[in-house]
Amino acid sequence: MKSRRDIKGTIIFSAIWVLIFIAIGIFSTSCPVESAEKNEVSDIRYWSYPDYTRVVINLSGRAEYDHHRLSRPDRLYFDLKGSILKHDLQKNIAVGNGMLKNVRAGQFAENIVRVVLDLDKMQSYKVITMEDPCRLVIDIYGKIQTSSWKKKIVLDPGHGGHDPGAIGPKNLYEKDVVLDIALKLKKILAQDRSLEVFLTRETDIFIPLEQRTAIANSKGADLFISIHANASPRRETKGVETYLLNWTNDEEAMKVAARENAISLKKMKKMNEGRDVLDIMLSDLRRDTKRDESVKLANLVQKNMVNGLNKSYSHIVDLGVKQALFYVLFGAQMPSVLVEVSFISNPLEEKLLAQDSYRVELAQSIASGVSKYVSALPEEQIVAKNGRNIAP
Numbered sequence: 001m002k003s004r005r006d007i008k009g010t011i012i013f014s015a016i017w018v019l020i021f022i023a024i025g026i027f028s029t030s031c032p033v034e035s036a037e038k039n040e041v042s043d044i045r046y047w048s049y050p051d052y053t054r055v056v057i058n059l060s061g062r063a064e065y066d067h068h069r070l071s072r073p074d075r076l077y078f079d080l081k082g083s084i085l086k087h088d089l090q091k092n093i094a095v096g097n098g099m100l101k102n103v104r105a106g107q108f109a110e111n112i113v114r115v116v117l118d119l120d121k122m123q124s125y126k127v128i129t130m131e132d133p134c135r136l137v138i139d140i141y142g143k144i145q146t147s148s149w150k151k152k153i154v155l156d157p158g159h160g161g162h163d164p165g166a167i168g169p170k171n172l173y174e175k176d177v178v179l180d181i182a183l184k185l186k187k188i189l190a191q192d193r194s195l196e197v198f199l200t201r202e203t204d205i206f207i208p209l210e211q212r213t214a215i216a217n218s219k220g221a222d223l224f225i226s227i228h229a230n231a232s233p234r235r236e237t238k239g240v241e242t243y244l245l246n247w248t249n250d251e252e253a254m255k256v257a258a259r260e261n262a263i264s265l266k267k268m269k270k271m272n273e274g275r276d277v278l279d280i281m282l283s284d285l286r287r288d289t290k291r292d293e294s295v296k297l298a299n300l301v302q303k304n305m306v307n308g309l310n311k312s313y314s315h316i317v318d319l320g321v322k323q324a325l326f327y328v329l330f331g332a333q334m335p336s337v338l339v340e341v342s343f344i345s346n347p348l349e350e351k352l353l354a355q356d357s358y359r360v361e362l363a364q365s366i367a368s369g370v371s372k373y374v375s376a377l378p379e380e381q382i383v384a385k386n387g388r389n390i391a392p
Contacts, residue, residue, distance in 0.1 A: 038082055038083060038084045038111065039059050039060050039061040039080070039082050039083045039084070039134075040059065040060040040061075040083070040084055040085075040086050041057060041058070041059055041080060041083055041084070041085050041086060041089060041105065041113045041115070042058045042059065042060055042086045042089065042133075043056075043057075043058040043086070043089065044056070044057050044058070044089070044090065044093060044103055044105060044115065045058075046093065046095060046100075046103065047211055047214045047218075048095060048097045048100075049097075049214075049217075049218030050097075050098075050142075050218075051099070051141065051142040051143060051144045051218075051220075052099075052139070052140070052141055052142065052214070052217050052218045053095065053097060053099055053100050053139075053140040053142075054137065054138070054139055054140070054210065054211070054213075054214040054217075054331075055100075055103060055117065055137075055138040055140065056135050056136070056137050056138075056210055057078070057080075057115055057135060057136040057137075057138075058133050058134070058135045059080065059083070059133070059134045059135060059136065060133070060134065061134060064080075064081045064082065065078050065079060065080050065081060065136065066078070066079045066081075067079070067127065073118065073119075074118075074119040074120075074122070075116055075117060075118050075119055076116070076117040076119060076122075076125065076138075077114055077115065077116045077117070078114070078115045078116075078136065078138075079108060079112050079113075079114050080112065080113040080114075080115065080136075081111065081112055082111050083111065083112065083113040084107065084111075084113065085105060085106070085107050085113055089105060091104065091105045091106060092104050092105075097120075098120055098121060098142060099119070099120055099121055099122050099140050099141075099142040100117055100118070100119060100120060100122070100140055101118040101119065101120050102116075102117075102118040103115065103116070103117055103118075104116045104118065117138070117140070119140075121142060121143070122140055122141070122142065123141045123142055123143050124141045125138060125139060125140050125141065126138075126139050126331070127139075128330050128331050130209075130210065130327055130330065131261075131263055131267055131271075132261070132262055132263045132267070135210070137210050137330070137331065139214075139217070139331055144220060149194075150193075150194055150195060150196045151194060151195055151196070151222045151223070151374055151377075152195075152196045152197075152198065152219050152220060152221045152222050152223075153189060153195055153196070153197045153198070153221065153222065153223045153224075153225065153370065154197075154198045154199070154200065154215060154216040154219055154221040154223070154224050154225070155182045155185055155186055155197065155198070155199050155200070155225050155227065156182070156199070156200040156201075156212050156215075156216070156224065156225065156226040156227065156328065157175070157178040157179040157181070157182040157183075157199065157200065157201055157227055158174065158175070158178050158226060158227060158228040158229075158260065158328075159174055159175035159178070159206075159228075160175045160179070160201050160203075160204055160205050160206050160207060161175075161204060161205045161206025161207075162206055163175065163206055163262075165178070165228070165229065166229055166230070166231035166259070166344045166345060167344070168344040168345060168347075168350035168353070169235070169345070169347050169350060170347075170350055170351075170354070172344055172350050172353060172354050174228065174229040174231070174344055175204065176204070177229050177341075177344065177353050177354075177359070178227045178228055178229055178341070179201070179202075179203075179204065180356075180359055181227055181341060181359050181362050181363050181366075182199055182227050183199070183202065184359060184360055184362075184363035185227075185363040185366055185367055186199060187363075188363055188364060188367040189367055189370060189371075192371065192374075194374075195374070198215070198219055198221070200212045200215050200216070209261070209327040209328045210327070210330075210331075212226070212328050213328060213329070213330060213331050213332050214331075216332055216333075216334065216336070217331070217332065217333050217334075221333075221334050222334055222335075223297065223334060223335055223336070223370065223373070223374075224329070224332050224334055224335070224336035224337075225301070225336070225337055225338075225339060225366070225370070226326070226328050226329065226336070226337070226338040226339070227338075227339050227341065227366075228260060228338060228339065228340050228341070229340065229341055229342060229343070229344040229353060230256065230340040230341075230342065230343045230344065230345070231259065231343060231344055231345040232255075232343060232345050232346075233345075235345060235346060235347065236346065237343055237345070237346060238315070238317050238342070238343045238346040238348065238349050239316070239317030239318065239319040239342070239343065240302070240305050240306060240309070240316065240317070240318065240319060240339075240340060240341060240342055241302065241319035241320060241321070241322055241339075241340045242298045242299075242301050242302040242305070242320075242321050242322070242337055242338070242339050242340070243256070243257075243298070243321075243322050243323060243324055243326060243337060243338040243339075243340070244291070244294040244295060244297075244298045244321070244323050244329070244336070244337050244338075245291075245294070245323065245324075245325065245326060245329040245330070245332070245336065246291070246323035246324070246325075247271075247272050247323070247325060248272060248322070248323050248324050248325070249272065250322065250324075253322045253323065253324040254268045254269060254272060254324060255268075256324060256340065257324035257325055257326050260326055260327075260328070260338070261325075261326065261327045268325070271325055272325065290333070290334060290335050290336075293335035294335040294336055294337055295321075296335075296373060296376075297335045297336075297337050297369075297370075297373050298321045298337045299321050300369040300370075300372050300373045301337060301339060301366055301369035301370065301373075302318070302320065302321050302369070303369065304365050304366070304368040304369035304372065305339070305341075305362070305365040305366055305369060306318045306365075307365070308361060308364060308365025308368060309361055309362070309365055312361055313352070313358075313361075315348065319340075326338050339366060341353070341362050342362075
C-alpha cells in the first residue's frame with residue numbers, strides 16, 4: 001500500500017505536468033482516430049438542476065476541439081474538428097433553466113461541427129472527455145441560492161438495470177449486492193441528524209456514469225462514495241480496497257478501473273500514458289484541496305472497513321488505498337472515493353456477499369469511516385462546494 005506521502009507526491013507531480021502543458025498551450029485530445037472517416041456527432045444530452053447543468057456530446061471517434069466564450073450575447077461554443085453531424089440529430093435543444101438557454105449544433109465548416117451553448121447566468125464551467133462512447137462533458141455552474149447546515153453525502157451503488165456489473169461463480173450480481181449495501185449504509189448514516197444522505201439510485205435501474213457525478217454535484221454534496229464489488233480472472237484473489245481519482249502505473253488498479261469504466265485495459269493504459277490524463281488533471285486542478293480530503297476519506301474508510309470486518313471474519317485481506325482513473329469520479333466537486341467491498345469472483349467472498357449479515361457489517365464499517373471523517377471537520381465549516389464556503 002502506498003503511503004499518504006507517496007500519494008500526495010504523485011498528485012503534486014501530476015499537477016506540475018499539467019502546468020507545463022498549460023504553458024505550451026496544448027489542447028485536449030481524448031478519443032483516438034480509429035479510421036480515416038470523419039467523426040460523427042451522434043447525440044447531445046443534458047441534465048438540469050437548480051444551480052448546475054451537465055451537457056454531454058456523444059461522438060463516434062476523435063474528440064479534438066477548441067472552445068471559447070463570447071459576449072453580447074453571452075455564449076460558449078465548441079468547434080469539434082474532423083466532424084460531421086448525424087443527419088437526424090436534434091440541432092436545437094431548449095433548456096431555459098436560468099443558467100443555460102439553449103444548446104445548438106450546426107455544420108460550421110466541411111470538417112467542423114460547432115456546438116453553441118447560449119448562456120443566461122453562468123458562474124463558471126469546465127470540460128472533461130470520456131471514452132466508450134467518446135463524449136465531451138461540459139459542466140455549467142450557476143449561483144447557489146440556498147445553504148444547509150447539514151453535511152450532504154451522496155452514495156452511488158454501481159451498475160444497475162441492464163448492466164449487472166461483475167457476476168460471481170454462483171451468479172450473484174454486483175448490481176444487487178452494492179444496492180443493498182448502499183441502502184443499509186444510508187439507513188445507518190441517516191441516524192445522524194447532522195447528515196443528509198442521498199442515493200444515485202434506490203432501485204434496479206441503469207444510470208450513465210456521467211449522470212451519477214452530476215447528481216452528486218447537483219446536491220451540493222460534501223462527500224461522494226461510489227460502492228462496487230471487485231472481480232478478477234484469478235478466483236483466489238480476495239480482499240477490500242478503496243480508490244481515489246488520479247493517474248496510476250499500477251496494472252491491477254488499471255484493470256479494476258477499466259472494468260468499472262467498461263473500457264478495454266489497452267484504452268485504460270493509454271489514458272494513463274497519454275494526454276488524456278492531463279485533460280482530466282487540468283479540469284480538476286483547482287480541486288487540489290478536495291483531493292487531499294479524498295485521501296483522508298479513503299484512508300478512514302479503508303481502515304475502518306478492514307478493522308470492522310476483522311472483528312467477525314478472519315480472512316479479510318487489506319489491499320489498501322489506491323488510485324485510478326474512474327469515470328464515475330470525473331468532475332466530482334467534493335471529496336470522493338470508490339470502494340471495492342470484496343471480490344464477487346472469489347467463491348468464499350461471493351458466499352459472504354450473499355449473506356445479509358456480511359452486508360450489514362460492510363455498511364457499518366464504511367459508516368464508521370465516514371463518521372470519523374465528518375467528525376474531524378471543523379464545526380464551523382461545511383466543506384467548500386464548487387469553490388464556496390458555506391457556514392451553518
